[in-house]
Amino acid sequence: DVKVTQSSRYLVKRTGEKVFLECVQDMDHENMFWYRQDPGLGLRLIYFSYDVKMKEKGDIPEGYSVSREKKERFSLILESASTNQTSMYLCASSTRTSWGSYNEQFFGPGTRLTVL
Amino acid sequence: AQSVAQPEDQVNVAEGNPLTVKCTYSVSGNPYLFWYVQYPNRGLQFLLKYITGDNLVKGSYGFEAEFNKSQTSFHLKKPSALVSDSALYFCAVRAGFNTDKLIFGTGTRLQVFP
Numbered sequence: 001d002v003k004v005t006q007s008s009r010y011l012v013k014r015t016g017e018k019v020f021l022e023c024v025q026d027m028d029h030e031n032m033f034w035y036r037q038d039p040g041l042g043l044r045l046i047y048f049s050y051d052v053k054m055k056e057k058g059d060i061p062e063g064y065s066v067s068r069e070k071k072e073r074f075s076l077i078l079e080s081a082s083t084n085q086t087s088m089y090l091c092a093s094s095t096r097t098s099w100g101s102y103n104e105q106f107f108g109p110g111t112r113l114t115v116l
Numbered sequence: 117a118q119s120v121a122q123p124e125d126q127v128n129v130a131e132g133n134p135l136t137v138k139c140t141y142s143v144s145g146n147p148y149l150f151w152y153v154q155y156p157n158r159g160l161q162f163l164l165k166y167i168t169g170d171n172l173v174k175g176s177y178g179f180e181a182e183f184n185k186s187q188t189s190f191h192l193k194k195p196s197a198l199v200s201d202s203a204l205y206f207c208a209v210r211a212g213f214n215t216d217k218l219i220f221g222t223g224t225r226l227q228v229f230p
Contacts, residue, residue, distance in 0.1 A: 004159070031216050040125075042206060043160075043220040050216065058217070090159060097216050102148045102167055105218065107159035 003027070004108035006091050012114045019078040021111050023091030030096040032074035033105060034058075034066060037088040049074055050096065081115045088112050118143045120209045122221035129197045130229050137192040137224045139207030148210035149190040150218065151181055155203045163205075166190060177201070197228045 007022035025032065031050050035043040035058075045058030047066040055066050063085060067075040074093075078085055089112075092105040119142045129135045141147055151163040164175025171183045181192045192205060205224050211217040 033217075035220075040222060042122075042222040045217060045219075048217055056217075092160075094216060102165070102210060102216075104150065104162040104165060105160075106162070107152075109157075109159045 004091055004093055004106050006089075006108040006111050008111050009109060010112050010114075012116065013078075013081050014116055015082060017078075017081050017115075019081050019113065019115075021076040021078075021089055021091075021113070023074045023076070023093075023108055024072050025074075025093040025106070026072065027093065027106070028071065029093035029106075030071075031094045031105075032068065033092040033094075034064075034074065034076045035090045035092065036060070037090055037110070043090065046076065081113075083115050086113060086115045118147075118209050118211055118219055120149075120207045120219060120221040122205075122207055122224045124224050125222075126225045126227065128227045128229065131199050132196055135194050135197040135201070135226065135228070137205050137207075137226060139190045139192065139221060141188050141190060141207075141209050143209060145213055147183075147190075149181075149183065150208040151175065151179070151190075151192050152206045152208065152220075153177075153203050154206065154223075160206065163192070197226075199228050199230055202226055202228045 004025045034046040048056045049068045065077045090110045091108040094105040095103045121140045149166045152160040154160045166183045174180045207221040208218040
């Protein structure tokens with residue numbers, strides 16, 4: 001079974017702190033994703049990485065950065081946390097699409113971040 | 117631009133009755149469509165996908181979805197609902213022809229009453 005793990009289930013931080021959210025997958029997937037989930041807004045993509053050191057902005061990258069130094073690990077960084085970044089953060093991974101197929105994303109359990 | 121819409125925030129159904137969770141899509145080109153489920157305090161789990169082929173797609177936990185090109189819909193169905201099916205359901209579409217990104221709907225909460 002694919003396993004995607006996230007470093008914390010719950011996290012409470014202060015405004016202005018630098019926050020690191022870690023995600024690790026154990027299936028050698030090329031792709032990794034960071035989403036935030038908010039009620040009524042569904043999942044919104046923050047950043048996407050398709051290979052080590054490669055990244056692509058998603059729909060809402062402002063206030064976030066990412067790091068992928070190893071294939072299995074994808075970190076989301078909040079440079080200076082703000083209260084509007086209070087949310088559920090979900091990490092996912094998948095294999096790279098090949099012609100005529102598309103492989104589903106596998107999700108971690110999520111990190112509920114509260115910024116006070 | 118690709119998009120999906122889930123017109124219902126919540127669906128209520130009695131246990132044993134059939135259930136339908138609605139999803140419509142807007143894409144250029146052939147749609148790649150997905151359903152995911154999120155149980156309380158859990159991450160999303162993949163249920164099923166439509167890439168090509170039969171319009172009726174069968175997935176996990178007895179769920180199926182019907183792809184309807186003329187109505188641009190991909191509704192999730194189950195013949196007999198269980199209380200344990202109560203969860204948040206997300207429809208998603210591939211974001212473009214040459215990308216592995218997905219665009220998710222806003223989610224529909226399914227409540228199955230005993």
